[in-house]
Structure formats: structure tokens, C-alpha cells
Amino acid sequence: MPASPLPDSLLELSVKLETKNYLPDDELKSLKFFRRAADYVAAAMIFLNDNVLLERDIAESDIKSRLLGHWGTCPGLVMVYAHLNRLIRKTGLDALYVVGPGHGAPGILSCLWLEDSLSTFYPQYTRDLKGLHKLIAGFSVPGGFPSHINAATPGAIHEGGELGYALGVSFGAAMDNPDLVVACVVGDGEAETGPTATAWHAAKYLDPKESGAVLPIVHVNGFKISERTIYGTMDNKELTALFTGYGYQVRIVEDVENIDNDLAASMDWALSEIKTIQTAARTGDPIVKPRWPILILRTPKGLGGPKEFHGEPIEGSFHSHQVPLPGAKTDPEQRTALQTWLESYKAKELFTAEGVPVPEVLSVVPEDVEKRLGQKKESFRAYVKLATPPWKEFCVEQGTQESCMKTVGQFLKAVIKENPTQFRIFSPDELVSNKLDAVLEDSSRNFQWDPETRARGGRVIEILSEHTCQAMLQGYTLTGRTGLFPSYEAFLGIIQTMMVQYSKFAKMGAETSWRQPCGSLNYLETSTWARQEHNGFSHQNPAFIGAVLHLKASMARVYLPPDANCFLSTMSHCLRAENYINLMVGSKQPTPVWLSPEDADKHCIAGASVWKFASVEEGVNPDVVLVGIGVEVTFEVIAAAALLRKHVPELRLRVINVADLMILGNSGSHPHSLSDEAFNSLFTHDKPIHFNYHGYPIELKGLLFGRPRLERVSIEGYREEGTTTSPFDMMLCNHTSRYDVAIAAIRGGALSNPKVAVSAHQHQSFFKHLAVKDKEYIYANGRDHDDTFDTPVF
Structure with a gap:
């Protein structure tokens, strides 16, 4: 199929739909009831620790001592949740919901409670007054749900603690899940991040034949914590041009007075476009450069919250971003404003006296529990272990x-x-x-x-x-x-x-x-x-x-x-x-293949072992222990051992390679860490140890901290030295060369072996001389000696 055509005029870029009376009355009523109920619960979670259905006027004692959670994003998150429920119930859609805006957990948890997904995983959160009280009073206090989504939130595959990568996560989730639609809300503050900016291109890597789809919903509510957002300052033409350039079909959803009809029509359109793209690919006639749908949802920040307080706007401003009315516990005026706000949802129309949501609220919730957004298996029980070949x-x-x-x-x-x-x-x-x-x-x-x-x-x-x-x-x-x-x-x-x-x-x-x-x-x-x-x-x-x-x-x-x-x-x-x-x-x-398959297997299972072929008398009774950690630096340890065997035959060496770095951690600090007995058996209990390490030496020092007798340990590793030069000069620059290892070995061996000590200075000077001569050769010829990385022979 040809590529989806671009319109000739910028004015024609965004998709226009007739939305005024799009929904039947029963669907519209159900959506409004669900949204009101979820918004009420979300707001109550931020403020209340008692009196959760406003059976009396809110007292100071009803309000939490610490108010956490971000209200501003919650109404938009709830709105999308409600409309996804409508689609799931109506079409059987398989969907995941990925939330990018941070600290919007109240909006999601309220929906999870309404659809009875919380009680599926946490029986204490029953869909009645007792469960509602526990949810509201326990939010953002020790032992309760935090103010942002995390792994304890049913249906979640993204936390949003650090903003910016919800969109990329969504595309990863859709890959190889051909029947899945991942609805991803991207906040307009989050959209300013680098990870989000690059992730818009991820649609270009999604094959509609083998994978599902991502439906990005950019929630443009205009404000960050105390400043305008970039997207909030862009008009519809600018946003449409931007996302058309990225390769999407754009639909602006902004009719706030008619928002449910507008969003329902837009989401139906988006699913239809997704189906068209996938059907073409799966019937052998794929669209070239398919233009996937994207929705730009424009709503006032904190929609439905307080309009203003003492002349300062709240709804539609940054004042609604976190906690509107932050002094409600101690300020009677703010407490009265909170009472008025919460009463505006008319909770008695939404819940029975027993705290059970009324049928009008629940009529939008999917009947198939496994399709509910909080219970999709893809989010918590889909793992298939790889079949790896031998x-x-x-x-x-x-x-x-x-x-x-x-x-x-x-x-x-x-x-x-x-x-x-x-x-x-x-x-x-x-x-x-x-x-x-x-x-x-x-x-x-x-x-x-x-x-x-x-x-x-x-x-x-x-x-x-x-x-x-x-x-x-x-x-x-x-x-x-x-x-x-x-x-x-x-x-x-x-x-x-x-x-x-x-x-x-x-x-x-x-x-x-x-x-x-x-x-x-x-x-x-x-x-x-x-x-x-x-x-x-x-x-x-x-x-x-x-x-x-x-x-x-x-x-x-x-x-x-x-x-x-x-x-x-x-x-x-x-x-x-x-x-x-x-x-x-x-x-x-x-690089050299040091070990046979059988020995490699044993070595990796152990995490480290004595390499007897490079050691003196297979490493028994050493004067010093040389340890390589990393491919190239291990080569230098082996090369040093060969040099020492030739020039300092009286020095007794034990050569060790460490493949699993975590074994070095202090006993009990890591599941792989060696006991002190095993550590001393491998590295000896008293002989000098020299580590030639691929990373920064400070890392190894921290890992070894707590091991006994660390004064015997010396470490070399990357020192932030060397630029465009030869491989061996990199070893010389960072003191990880065979000569540096040999000098360290002589220094350590001389402490207990008189035969080594008597000639230590002479041998160390000789190896320093070789290092100087090799560096001179490298700079004179622009390369290492031809035999520098030949496998050492013992």
C-alpha cells in the first residue's frame, strides 16, 4: 500500500470529527458517573484520613497531617481510564495503561478500586465503606500506597518516578504482542524530557504485522510545578505540525464542555486507524510509512477542583499541580473550601451508605475481569523463559x-x-x-x-x-x-x-x-x-x-x-x-581463549579460580597473588606471570581470574560473595594480593571493604588516562600493563621471600626500563610491537 498521504494545507493536518452527540445517553451517563466517583476518591485520598463520605462537616482531625499526591494530573488520568473501560467493555479490547505523569497515583488507584482490581490483589481493599476508608486514609502514609504509581500498583509496568520514558516503555510492551493496544498518557511536562523527545520516533520501529500498537495521549494541561509547559504555550497548529512531522495522525481533543463525546469519538477513530494499519500489514499489503494516531488532550489543569481561592486561580493554573488548599488542616477558610469542593461531586449519588459504588458508576467497568486494566496478565504474569541453545x-x-x-x-x-x-x-x-x-x-x-x-x-x-x-x-x-x-x-x-x-x-x-x-x-x-x-x-x-x-x-x-x-x-x-x-x-x-569449554563452565560457576597454568607450581604456597578482572587486564596479568617466570624464577606466583565481580564483596554482603574462609582459601590469608581491574579502583576498594587484612591489597585500574594511542600504551598509561603488574608482584613477593628481596630493586628497574622503551617505540612507530599480544607461553 502507498504511504498515508499528507494533506496539502497545514489547516487540514489535524483530524476533524463530529462529536457533539456522539455517545448514547446511557454511555455518556456511565462515563460521567465513573469519572465523578474516581475524581472524588482521588481528591479524598490526598486530604482525608476519616469521614471519607462526608457524613459530617470536615473537621481538622479528618485531614492528614501531611498532604501528598498531585491533584493536577488526576482528572485527566481518570478520564482516559474511564474511556478505555468503555472501549474494553464495548469491543473486548486488550489494553495496557501506561502513565507518564508523576505522582498521579490517586487517579489510578481510585479507578482500580472502582473496578475491584485492588481487592483482587489486596483483599483488605474491599469495594465497600471499610475498603474505601482503608484506601483513602492509608494513601501516602507509612504502609499505604505512595503518591506515584509503583510495582505494587496493579496493572502498572512503569513507575514514573523519573519522568520521560513512559512512551518508550509502551512501545517495548507492544512489540510481539499483536493483539495489545498500549494507551500511554504523556504529560506535557514530561514531554519536555530528552527520553520522550526521542521516543516519538519509536513508532517507526513497530511492525504492525507482528506487534500491537501504542496510542499516545498527550495531556496538555499547561503547567508544571510552577511554570508553563512548552506544549502548553503551543497552539493547535504548532502541535499538529510537530506531530505530523514525527509521522502521526493528530486529533485534538479540547471541547471541555463536551469532553466525553469528544474523547469517545476520538478514541474510536484512533482504534479504527490502528485496525486499518494492522489489517493491511497482516493481509500482505502493508501501508508504507503508516501514520499512527495520536491524541492531544487539552483540559484545564486540575479539572473539577477549586476554581480559585482568595482571588488566586487554582483550576487551570499551576496552583492545582500538587495539593490545592495545602493549609486545609489548620486554616478554617481552606477547610471550608475543601468541603465545598468535595461536596461538588455529590458522593451520596455515587456510593451507597455502605460505600458500594452505585450501578451507574460500575456500568462502564469491563465485565471480563481479565480484561480490566488492573488485571491484564501482560502486566504481571506473562513471563516466558527463553529456550537457550547449549x-x-x-x-x-x-x-x-x-x-x-x-x-x-x-x-x-x-x-x-x-x-x-x-x-x-x-x-x-x-x-x-x-x-x-x-x-x-x-x-x-x-x-x-x-x-x-x-x-x-x-x-x-x-x-x-x-x-x-x-x-x-x-x-x-x-x-x-x-x-x-x-x-x-x-x-x-x-x-x-x-x-x-x-x-x-x-x-x-x-x-x-x-x-x-x-x-x-x-x-x-x-x-x-x-x-x-x-x-x-x-x-x-x-x-x-x-x-x-x-x-x-x-x-x-x-x-x-x-x-x-x-x-x-x-x-x-x-x-x-x-x-x-x-x-x-x-x-x-x-584475545586468547584460555579455557576449554569444561574449564570455562567450572570457572563461571565458581566465579573465580586459580589459573594453575600461569601460576608457579600450580599456585601452591605463593609469595604473592595476582588477580585479573576483565579481558585485557587479565591478559596483562598472564603476560606479567610469563615475564616473571623468565626473569624472576624464584618468585612464587598464584594467578587468579575473577569472572563474577560480586564474589569479592564482604562475606554476606551479596548472594554470591565468598565466605571469609573461601576468600582466604582462594586468595590466601596473609600474602600480598595485587588486583588488575578493568574498572575504577575505588569500586573494588568499596567491594572489598570489610574483608580482613586489606592492607595487603593493591589495586590498579582505569585512571582516566590515555587518548588516541595504541592498545598497549593504554595499559601503560593506566598502570595496568604487564610491567606494572610484574613490579607490584616483586614488591609483594619481597616481603616474605628473601631471594626475591635481594634482587627486587634490580628487577623492578628492569621492568620500568622495558616500559619506557616500549612507549618510545609506540610513539616512534605509531603502533605496538607485533608480538605484544601474542599468547604468552609458559
Whole structure:
């Protein structure tokens, strides 16, 4: 099919509909009753701890000591909820509701209570006066629901603590869910964020044949906490032009006096457009560049709340953003205004004396409980564990040099083949650069506006926005599937706070009894600082490791597999793991394959082991322990061991590689941490230990804190040194080279071995001399010696 045509005139861009008498009287009445009831409960949740149905005048003691929750967004959220209920009840629509505006929990919780979804998961919130009192009085107090949506909120897959990525999450949720429509409310304050700005393009990556749809609803109510919003200052032509340029069909919903008819007609139109696009794709005649619908919902901020107080406008101004009438507990005038406001909803028409919603309120609630927005299985029990192929079948020969990423790419290609609708890769335009392009041999990219990849079922979403990749990964994961986010190491920090916000949601989800486990969030870092010789200083930053280390121990997992075979084992494990944040750090360049498949398996299960082939007498009775953590820095440890075996044969070495960083944590600090006995068995109880670490040394110091006798530990890692230079010069600049490791080993060994001590200064001077000569060679020739990264021979 041809592309959806653009109108010739800007005036014709937005879709016009006849809406004045669109709804039958019974549907209109039901929507109005539901909205009034939900708005009343939402407002009461912010203010009241007693007298929840206004059986008497509000007293000071009826009002909470601390007023939390944001009223301004609630009426709009309730409005959308009510109209989604109408569509679900009328058409059987499968929908999720993703809420972007922060602190709008009262509006959502009130709807969940009305549709009786709260009591499904929390029996104490019965749909009667007792349950209503518990909901209202318990809101935003210790033990109750917080002021923003979180994982304890039925139906939620996005928290909104940090604004900006609801839209991207929605697109991730819709992918590979062909019958699902994800309605996403984007607040006009939220719309000012970078993640939202890039996520508008996510529609270009949604294949209508294999995936569901996202219906964005931009709620333009004009104000942030104390300032106008950008969208609030834009007129309809400007907004229409903006979103038409993004590729959407725009419908402005703004007839406040006729808002339910206007919104109902608009949502019916939007679903019809979605159906047209999907039907065309699923019958073999897809529309080129389909223009998905978007609704711009213009309503006054805090609609239905107090109009003004002492001459200051409240409804339609920033004064309604948080808590209107914030002094209602202590100020009798404000308390009277609150009484008038709450009475305006006429609660006695909405609830019986027993607190049960009247039939007119409930007549819009879907009868099929599994289709109710608070009980959709996609939001809490949809997880399907990946079927991963046997990773050992992809192993490479021990003793060769292979790229960890190329080897893992072959494995991921097989994962895609075995999981055609349950696995996706979200990558910021770095897949080929990171040597993972084997996944493209059978499965293309998925970019619907590109003729080369349109409608081919590609499993790779490649968009040059880490924010959008992260958001789509979250939505995809929380709705039951598994994803992978490969990235240049230096740029994962862009989404650090998003990852932290997700971890909080996942932690709460794991502690919520009714939520099924979901797959882990999987990050793959490559193009590391250790091999950034052509990109330079700007592409060096291993700090994302520290960000994961700071997470709750039950969530955090950091792996630095030392070779291709260990990486296969680690990747297979991470793709099948549940509820974790998995970070895997590796190299795309060919490096030695140190371990056989069997040894790699044992090594990864243990998390660390003595590498006897590089140690003296298999590591028995060492003078010093050398530890490598990371591909390139481990190579330098092995190279140092070979040098020491040749030049300082009297030094007794134990060489260790750590693949699972979390084992180093103080005993009991992490599920993987070694006991003190196991730590001393591996690292000895009294010998000097030198760590050659891929990340920042301060991270390792924090991880080891609490272990006994840390005065014997020395650590080298990334020092923020080196720019456009050779790989080995990067090691020299950051004191992680084989010469630095050898010097540290001699220093430590001399403390207990007199034979080492007697020649320590001479040997250390020799290795310093070699380091100087190598640097001179690099700067004279623009490259390392040809044999610098040959596999050491023992």
C-alpha cells in the first residue's frame, strides 16, 4: 500500500470529527458517573484520613497531617481510564495503561478500586465503606500506597518516578504482542524530557504485522510545578505540525464542555486507524510509512477542583499541580473550601451508605475481569523463559585467539532462531561495530521506515538513542519477554538513572507476592577503554560497573568473563536469569581463549579460580597473588606471570581470574560473595594480593571493604588516562600493563621471600626500563610491537 498521504494545507493536518452527540445517553451517563466517583476518591485520598463520605462537616482531625499526591494530573488520568473501560467493555479490547505523569497515583488507584482490581490483589481493599476508608486514609502514609504509581500498583509496568520514558516503555510492551493496544498518557511536562523527545520516533520501529500498537495521549494541561509547559504555550497548529512531522495522525481533543463525546469519538477513530494499519500489514499489503494516531488532550489543569481561592486561580493554573488548599488542616477558610469542593461531586449519588459504588458508576467497568486494566496478565504474569541453545556447541578452541563478541554473536543468532517472538536486541547503532553482526545473518534489523528492513520480522531494534533502547527494553521485559542491550562501554552511563529507577520497580515487584518473576535486564558492554585507540578519551568510561554495584545486592550482577568460552557460559546464564540487572563486560577484539569449554563452565560457576597454568607450581604456597578482572587486564596479568617466570624464577606466583565481580564483596554482603574462609582459601590469608581491574579502583576498594587484612591489597585500574594511542600504551598509561603488574608482584613477593628481596630493586628497574622503551617505540612507530599480544607461553 502507498504511504498515508499528507494533506496539502497545514489547516487540514489535524483530524476533524463530529462529536457533539456522539455517545448514547446511557454511555455518556456511565462515563460521567465513573469519572465523578474516581475524581472524588482521588481528591479524598490526598486530604482525608476519616469521614471519607462526608457524613459530617470536615473537621481538622479528618485531614492528614501531611498532604501528598498531585491533584493536577488526576482528572485527566481518570478520564482516559474511564474511556478505555468503555472501549474494553464495548469491543473486548486488550489494553495496557501506561502513565507518564508523576505522582498521579490517586487517579489510578481510585479507578482500580472502582473496578475491584485492588481487592483482587489486596483483599483488605474491599469495594465497600471499610475498603474505601482503608484506601483513602492509608494513601501516602507509612504502609499505604505512595503518591506515584509503583510495582505494587496493579496493572502498572512503569513507575514514573523519573519522568520521560513512559512512551518508550509502551512501545517495548507492544512489540510481539499483536493483539495489545498500549494507551500511554504523556504529560506535557514530561514531554519536555530528552527520553520522550526521542521516543516519538519509536513508532517507526513497530511492525504492525507482528506487534500491537501504542496510542499516545498527550495531556496538555499547561503547567508544571510552577511554570508553563512548552506544549502548553503551543497552539493547535504548532502541535499538529510537530506531530505530523514525527509521522502521526493528530486529533485534538479540547471541547471541555463536551469532553466525553469528544474523547469517545476520538478514541474510536484512533482504534479504527490502528485496525486499518494492522489489517493491511497482516493481509500482505502493508501501508508504507503508516501514520499512527495520536491524541492531544487539552483540559484545564486540575479539572473539577477549586476554581480559585482568595482571588488566586487554582483550576487551570499551576496552583492545582500538587495539593490545592495545602493549609486545609489548620486554616478554617481552606477547610471550608475543601468541603465545598468535595461536596461538588455529590458522593451520596455515587456510593451507597455502605460505600458500594452505585450501578451507574460500575456500568462502564469491563465485565471480563481479565480484561480490566488492573488485571491484564501482560502486566504481571506473562513471563516466558527463553529456550537457550547449549552454549558449549558454540565454543572455540582453547589456545586460539577469538573475539568474545563474534563468538557470542553466533550464540545470539541461535537464540533468535529458537525464540522468534520472545527475544529482541535493542542497540544504539553499534551492533556491527561491536562485532555482533552474526545476528543479522538470518534476522534483519527492524526499521519500518527503511525499505531494506520493513516488514521482515527483524529482531534488532537499532536507534541512536540509549534512552529509547532502555525504555523499550524495560517495557519488553516487564511484559514477559527477554531482551539484550549491547552498547559501547562509555555511553551506558547515559541511561544510568533509568536503570536505577527500573531496579527499584523490579525490587518492589519481587517483593510483591502477586507479581510473577520476569526476565533480567541484560547489558552487554564492549568497545571498552582498553581498546579505544582510534576513538580516544571521549570513548573511555567504565563507570556503569559502579552504577550496578550500587544497586540492591539481590538485584545486581556484574560479570567480566575473561575469554570467548566464558562469555558464552555467562550470556547463556544471564538470558535465562530472572529479576536481575545483569552487566557483562567484554572485548570485541581477538584475545586468547584460555579455557576449554569444561574449564570455562567450572570457572563461571565458581566465579573465580586459580589459573594453575600461569601460576608457579600450580599456585601452591605463593609469595604473592595476582588477580585479573576483565579481558585485557587479565591478559596483562598472564603476560606479567610469563615475564616473571623468565626473569624472576624464584618468585612464587598464584594467578587468579575473577569472572563474577560480586564474589569479592564482604562475606554476606551479596548472594554470591565468598565466605571469609573461601576468600582466604582462594586468595590466601596473609600474602600480598595485587588486583588488575578493568574498572575504577575505588569500586573494588568499596567491594572489598570489610574483608580482613586489606592492607595487603593493591589495586590498579582505569585512571582516566590515555587518548588516541595504541592498545598497549593504554595499559601503560593506566598502570595496568604487564610491567606494572610484574613490579607490584616483586614488591609483594619481597616481603616474605628473601631471594626475591635481594634482587627486587634490580628487577623492578628492569621492568620500568622495558616500559619506557616500549612507549618510545609506540610513539616512534605509531603502533605496538607485533608480538605484544601474542599468547604468552609458559
